[in-house]
Amino acid sequence: xxxxxxxxxxVSSKIKAHHEPEKPEFHEKETxxxxxxxxxxxxxxxxxxxxxxxxxxxxVIQGHVEGTINLxxxxxxxxxxxxxxxxxxxxxIIVEGELTGDMNGDEKVVIRATGHAYGNIVAxxxxxxxxxxxxxxIEMEPRQGRVAGDTRPGNITQNKESTDLKVAP
Amino acid sequence: xxxxxxxxxxxxxxDQQVSQDTGFAINSPILFDLLNxxxxxxxxxxxxxxxxxxxxIDLFSGYSCKLYxxxxxxxxxxxxxxxxxxxxxxxxxxxxxxxxxKKQKASLNVIFLWDxxxxxxxQVMKGLIDYLSNHMHEQVKLHFYIHxxxxxPASPGSYSILPEGKVWLENSSDxxxxxxxxxxxxxxxxxxxxxxxxxxxxxxxxxxxxxxx
Numbered sequence: 207x208x209x210x211x212x213x214x215x216x217v218s219s220k221i222k223a224h225h226e227p228e229k230p231e232f233h234e235k236e237t238x239x240x241x242x243x244x245x246x247x248x249x250x251x252x253x254x255x256x257x258x259x260x261x262x263x264x265x266v267i268q269g270h271v272e273g274t275i276n277l278x279x280x281x282x283x284x285x286x287x288x289x290x291x292x293x294x295x296x297x298x299i300i301v302e303g304e305l306t307g308d309m310n311g312d313e314k315v316v317i318r319a320t321g322h323a324y325g326n327i328v329a330x331x332x333x334x335x336x337x338x339x340x341x342x343x344i345e346m347e348p349r350q351g352r353v354a355g356d357t358r359p360g361n362i363t364q365n366k367e368s369t370d371l372k373v374a375p
Numbered sequence: 376x377x378x379x380x381x382x383x384x385x386x387x388x389x390d391q392q393v394s395q396d397t398g399f400a401i402n403s404p405i406l407f408d409l410l411n412x413x414x415x416x417x418x419x420x421x422x423x424x425x426x427x428x429x430x431x432i433d434l435f436s437g438y439s440c441k442l443y444x445x446x447x448x449x450x451x452x453x454x455x456x457x458x459x460x461x462x463x464x465x466x467x468x469x470x471x472x473x474x475x476x477k478k479q480k481a482s483l484n485v486i487f488l489w490d491x492x493x494x495x496x497x498q499v500m501k502g503l504i505d506y507l508s509n510h511m512h513e514q515v516k517l518h519f520y521i522h523x524x525x526x527x528p529a530s531p532g533s534y535s536i537l538p539e540g541k542v543w544l545e546n547s548s549d550x551x552x553x554x555x556x557x558x559x560x561x562x563x564x565x566x567x568x569x570x571x572x573x574x575x576x577x578x579x580x581x582x583x584x585x586x587x588x
Contacts, residue, residue: 332432340427342474344442346435 251287259292267303279312286320299329301338308342398545400537405573405583407540409485409516413438420512421485422473424448428535430543443481447472448491448531456498465502473506481510488519489534490581492565493527493555500565515588517569520581521562526551544579 246264249255253269264281267288275282275294282296288303295310301321309315311329319337328345413419419440423431426446435442450472459465475481486507492500529548537543559571562584569586576582 331436334427334429334432338427340444341446342444344427344432344444345440346432346442347439 246281246283249288265296284321293325397547398543399579400541400543401577401579401581403542403577403583405575405585406518406536406542408573409518409585410434410536413485415439419485420481420483421487422481422483422507423487424451424473424491425487425489425534430535430537433538434536441481443474443483445473448489451491451499451503452494452531454496454499456496456502459499459502462502462505465499466506469503469506475506475510482512483507483510484512484515486511486515486517487534488517490520490522490527490531492519492557492562493522494531497565501567504566504569511588513588516572517566517586518584520577520583521557522554522580523556523576523582524580525554525556527554528552 246266247261248266249269249271251268255269255271255273257273259265259271259273259275259277261277262280263277264283265275265277266283266285267290268285269287270289272291275290275292275296277294277296279297281298281300282294283300284290284303284305286302288305290304291306293308293310294305297312298314298316299309299311300316300318301309301323302318303320304322306324308326309323309329311327313329314331314333315327315329316333317323317335317338317340319335321335322339324341326343326345327340330347332344332346334340415438417439419435419438420443421435421440422443422445424445424447425431426448427444431442431444454465454468454472459468469475495503528546529550529552532547533545535543535545557565559574563569563571566586569588572585572587574582574584
């Protein structure tokens, strides 16, 4: 079992990098629907972890993790460079790199355009960005009311038989 | 766990309504009748063999459901009855591609095969139905399209359900091959023990089917 508070001391240099306000990396993320806290704990690109990761803060993974990740109530971001083989429990799970494992997101799971995810998702909301790769299953409960911009029709009607529509380029 | 060694088709762009020469929207009346018939109170288990798309996820986000998205069309088309010549070999091949294991038994009540039946070897198609029958609900509905013209694209198209009640069809190949031109009787032998619930010829040349037990 890896406790993130202990682990934090060992990768302090990586943490500092993410605390520096002039670093633009996480500010860029704020343009996305899901914001990532700038004070997230980080597992650096050269770090390999085998075991269980638990803790009480947000986590950004840039390296390799094999095992389980349990950060109930917090967010986990799997960065572009990351390769993760783990089942994850968190509030929001954002996949930008490669993940093999099940994702249990209390709030939502987002697979970004660069993300490759293989596993089963349980979450009330799931977003696959353009170009995202996902294979597995998604278990959803109905949303309690429409979110803004949700264009899904309540009841889809289509009566025209044999009238295919060509969309103009 | 899933095998990462395969290529993928970025399908989700169709949900952003990007117009392309290779794709077009079609009406699919039987599909939308099926979708409208799904109860919002009941739990559904749905298999969509096309690559995962936001359109399908959004569509089913209003339901209590489990969506299976194995994205294995290309891999299924590579199965031949020469190479996989026994029931057990076929079973293993389907398990590897679809990810249903005995211990993870599903109870599928909706299956979207899109135009895959046109491209599968007959024995493989029968084997697929046999395999899926272990994971079907007794009231399962099977939806697919059959090409009714002499020629069809050389590989299965990519399909996604659009929010405004249409299906986006993107042909993945400019070249064509001879269609199997399945008629209903031949189809029913492939899909035994299913029966045709509804079928309709669309102006695109696709014949839309929904089967049930």
